[in-house]
Amino acid sequence: MGKQIKYMLDEDKIPKKWYNIQADLPTPLDPPINPKTKNPVEPEDLAPIFPMELIKQEISTDRWIPIPEEVREVYRLWRPTPLYRARRLEEALETPAKMYYNWEGVSPPGSHKPNTSVAQAYYNKKEGNEKITTETGAGQWGSALAFGTMLFGLDAEIYMVSASYDQKPYRKILMETWGANCYPSPSDRTESGREVLKGDPDSPGSLGVAISEAIEIAMKEETTKYALGSVLNYVLLHQTVQGLECKKQFEMIGDYPDHIFGCTGGGSNFAGLFLPFAGDKLRGESDINTAGHDVQDLKITHCEPASCPTLTKGLYLYDHGDAAGYTPYLKMHSLGHSFIPPPIHAGGLRYHGDAPILCKLQKEGVTDAVAFHQNETFKAAHTFAQAEGFVIAPETSHCAKAWIDEALKCKKTGEQKTLLMANSGHGHFDLGAYEAYHKGELIDYEYPKELAEKALAEAPDI
Known part of the structure; x- marks a missing residue:
């Protein structure tokens, strides 16, 4: 061989710089829409969930x-x-x-996930937040966030899709080793989780449900923000x-x-x-x-x-x-x-x-x-x-x-x-x-x- x-x-x-493809798109991205107003989301709409520096990066069209x-x-x-x-x-x-x-x-x-979890933990710490909530599917993102929050002295509360929580128990142990709390989703800890369990007590869960649970917690606690492992710019x-x-x-x-x-x-x-x-x-x-x-x-x-x-x-x-x-x-x-x-x-x-x-x-x-x-x-x-x-x-x-x-x-x-x-x-x-x-x-x-x-x-x- x-x-x-x-x-x-x-x-x-x-x-030394991240590359932002928004600078090279032929036409701009369609903006996220506020469900209540049906108007494009303003930075202040996202402030209860994300650190302001990440919001600025989300909307930036600077190439670097x-x-x-x-x-x-x-x-x-x-x-x-x-x-x-x-x-x-x-x-x-x-x-x-x-x-x-x-x-x-x-x-x-x-995995690749700490490339962003470390950055997100850094910006949260810099803004004075004390805890980050998130969802995770197979557990790569959850373990990466636990790793990042540990390095910057933050707490982490992680909602892991129930199907993967059962399939991959060692991911949960890895998160806990780095100091995070990990829960199967849907859980009875949130209104959104309880609503899913009401319809299907044996629900295997989804990333969409786990995201809802993590955001719900972040919105209720002043020094807690939400972190996303994918999707956003x-x-x-x-x-x-x-x-x-x-x-x-x-x-x-x-x-x-x-x-x-x-x-x-x-x-x-x-x-x-x-x-x-x-x-x-x-x-x-x-x-x-x-x-x-x-x-x-x-x-x-x-x-x-x-x-x-x-x-x-x-x-x-x-x-x-x-x-x-x-x-x-x-x-x-x-x-x-x-x-x-x-x-x-x-x-x-x-x-x-x-x-x-x-x-x-x-x-x-x-x-x-x-x-x-x-x-x-x-x-x-x-x-x-x-x-x-x-x-x-x-x-x-x-x-x-x-x-x-x-x-x-x-x-x-x-x-x-x-x-x-x-x-x-x-x-x-x-x-x-x-x-x-x-x-x-x-x-x-x-x-x-x-x-x-x-x-x-x-x-x-x-």
Whole structure:
């Protein structure tokens, strides 16, 4: 087998600024709408929930936002992250394609999520807040927030989707080890949780419900704010450290991607990798040497579960970001804010909507999307582990499937494409899911078409 190649940057190459794609969008994002007034949200409308500095980042159209030195100092614990050339996998597939993946599993929580949790904890501490509440699906975000709040001396109250709370108990232990309190959602601690349990005492929960519970607590406590691990503009902004580092690594190699793949639930991980490259495409130029690649030809593919196919089957409209309706209306692809997805093991992809920035890029044809079932994605993850060694998160297995499929197409055509995958984190807490796959016990859920009509009926008239 060929030698696996790892490309590393020195610590002084950690970005000093985050990249904001809003500066390069051909037309502005549709604004979030206040559900009460039906007018665009004003900064003061968000102040009870978020620190003001994050609100400023949310609405900023500046191309570059400085990263505080205190945040960069924490980043040094694991950043810059490595870029691998998957030579062993290339040989196993007998493909002429060059297959690369960036590896975010080296962070202390084991995923990309602390890129934003550390920043959010910093801004909350700076504003004088004492506690942060949040939701989490599979637990990557919850553990990342617990890590960030621990470093900056804040309390954390985390509502974990019940299906994942039961499937992944060690994520809860990780959060508690870092000092957070973790509760299954829906819970009886909030009005929104009790309302769901009233209708279904055995509800598997959803990210939409968990968001409602976390926001409800934050709105009731003066020195408590809410943190979101995906979807919002400032979250995607913080994640761009991935793509900015990756661009430097490709320049070091003397190459540039032809096609980028990533898993998409709310969209933060994949956005963090591809947005700096998408900026090249939107501007028609790059700030690095692209080794002869035309940035306009770059393909970007979102990979999502067939049971929760927001970009492939969701409607592009205004909808709530949570189940109870506490959040503003966001313009996004949505399956309906009351949608409760099946309890798939890729818990981080069980969200009814997607980041407005990603949805706009998808709507305008800058990106495309595909959807897969559980068994075929775990087969791809198994193939990856057999060749590259890393056991990846179930979420990441979705883009591994598309990435491998494209490499096999290159085998047929003889094309030497450069393929990049966003490898968001390890699957060490997901071994129960791998065991179910090996035993043939994974269920492939399908999204019922009639639910799209329900989502349209529920959507606000904006």
